[in-house]
Amino acid sequence: MSVHSLRGFRDLLPADARLFASIEAAARETFALYGYQELRIPTIELKELFVKSTGDTTDIVEKEMYAFTDGGGREVAVRPEGTPGVVRAYIENNLGQTGRNGKYFYIGNMFRAERPQAGRFREFEQIGAEHIGNASPHADAETITMLVRLLEKVGVSGCSVVLNSLGCGECRKTYREVLLAFLRSRAEKLCEPCRGRIERNPLRALDCKLDGPALAETAPKLTLCPACAEHFSRTQELLKISGVKHEVNPSLVRGLDYYTRTVFEVRSSALGSQDAVCGGGRYDDLVKSMGGPAAPAVGWAVGVDRMAMLLQDKTAADNSPEAFVVAASKDAGNKAFELTTALRNFPGGPISADFSSFELSLKSQMRSADKSGASFALIIGEDELKAGTVTIKPLKEKGDQFTVPVADAPSRLKQLLKD
Ligand SMILES: [Zn+2]
Numbered sequence: 414m415s416v417h418s419l420r421g422f423r424d425l426l427p428a429d430a431r432l433f434a435s436i437e438a439a440a441r442e443t444f445a446l447y448g449y450q451e452l453r454i455p456t457i458e459l460k461e462l463f464v465k466s467t468g469d470t471t472d473i474v475e476k477e478m479y480a481f482t483d484g485g486g487r488e489v490a491v492r493p494e495g496t497p498g499v500v501r502a503y504i505e506n507n508l509g510q511t512g513r514n515g516k517y518f519y520i521g522n523m524f525r526a527e528r529p530q531a532g533r534f535r536e537f538e539q540i541g542a543e544h545i546g547n548a549s550p551h552a553d554a555e556t557i558t559m560l561v562r563l564l565e566k567v568g569v570s571g572c573s574v575v576l577n578s579l580g581c582g583e584c585r586k587t588y589r590e591v592l593l594a595f596l597r598s599r600a601e602k603l604c605e606p607c608r609g610r611i612e613r614n615p616l617r618a619l620d621c622k623l624d625g626p627a628l629a630e631t632a633p634k635l636t637l638c639p640a641c642a643e644h645f646s647r648t649q650e651l652l653k654i655s656g657v658k659h660e661v662n663p664s665l666v667r668g669l670d671y672y673t674r675t676v677f678e679v680r681s682s683a684l685g686s687q688d689a690v691c692g693g694g695r696y697d698d699l700v701k702s703m704g705g706p707a708a709p710a711v712g713w714a715v716g717v718d719r720m721a722m723l724l725q726d727k728t729a730a731d732n733s734p735e736a737f738v739v740a741a742s743k744d745a746g747n748k749a750f751e752l753t754t755a756l757r758n759f760p761g762g763p764i765s766a767d768f769s770s771f772e773l774s775l776k777s778q779m780r781s782a783d784k785s786g787a788s789f790a791l792i793i794g795e796d797e798l799k800a801g802t803v804t805i806k807p808l809k810e811k812g813d814q815f816t817v818p819v820a821d822a823p824s825r826l827k828q829l830l831k832d
């Protein structure tokens with residue numbers, strides 16, 4: 414057989430993996446600053462969880478979900494997004510009672526069977542935040558501010574926020590009828606999937622990639638009830654206080670069923686176009702509709718690939734060793750192995766060290782030393798072995814090699830690395 418990865422799946426080789434890890438580290442720092450705690454949720458859940466929360470009229474659930482029947486005859490699915498799992502965990506573990514503040518973040522891989530295209534993968538990493546149990550506009554403004562701060566910390570430039578309010582169930586009740594009547598009147602102009610789902614979820618047509626742009630111009634607009642209007646204007650006021658650049662776009666819908674009130678997207682000047690980097694919104698009814706307590710919530714998710722793609726500087730700190738140890742013979746090899754251990758355990762601060770194979774030729778070991786990116790090679794040849802010494806040779810900067818007693822090598826090297 415020939416080994417190869419599945420279509421739409423890829424390897425993250427060390428340079429990319431380092432970049433992803435540095436983005437994750439920036440995210441963790443940002444979350445700590447805002448009092449968010451990590452939640453690790455399962456990769457596989459009952460399929461019903463996603464059908465009921467993400468929504469059975471969404472592309473994610475309708476077309477893109479990896480769902481199958483497991484050995485026990487259960488209908489399960491590999492998570493296409495993080496929010497449903499977080500909500501389930503919140504309900505199942507009674508976090509509304511036992512949790513600290515309802516603020517959670519997750520970092521994990523999601524799976525969607527999208528048609529593979531440039532920059533899109535079927536397994537992709539998302540970083541997400543959910544603030545559950547807080548209806549106040551402060552929660553909206555805080556989480557949006559945190560997202561912008563994270564993007565800027567990572568290095569995504571020129572971020573601005575586009576937002577809208579989808580209102581609550583109350584303001585949507587009448588709007589749904591008005592919108593449905595409008596969509597029915599022009600059903601023959603809509604795409605096939607929209608025609609099939611307008612009765613179940615008329616709002617989805619506004620978010621359709623094909624029909625959305627035309628409908629945004631012509632479709633009747635939602636009028637917010639007084640409570641929703643106040644929530645929306647306060648959210649904007651608080652964003653202003655946070656210093657977050659934002660504008661309102663009444664046609665912003667976002668493609669998920671559970672959104673209520675605030676929905677938002679972040680755009681970057683690096684992308685230029687209308688394309689959003691990421692987004693999120695409020696979902697005040699989801700926890701309750703999934704069988705939990707009444708717990709209004711707001712959250713967002715961002716793709717790590719998307720962030721990585723937008724970075725000007727894609728070089729994350731390299732983890733090359735500081736020292737590369739080389740030996741000239743089998744006996745010298747044991748001494749060199751001992752020295753490698755002493756470097757890593759140095760009480761004055763560990764020195765990262767590597768070696769190739771002490772049984773290869775000196776020339777081949779030196780080639781590996783050059784390739785390793787190490788700053789210094791530490792060489793134990795026949796002479797050094799007899800004298801109990803080691804030769805230290807700079808690899809990156811010009812400078813003469815010199816010989817020191819093996820016991821002194823770690824402290825001398827530490828000094829050189831500091832200079
Ligand atoms: Zn309302």
Ligand SMILES: [Zn+2]
Pocket residue numbers: 603604605606607608618621622623624625
């Ligand atoms: Zn459509």
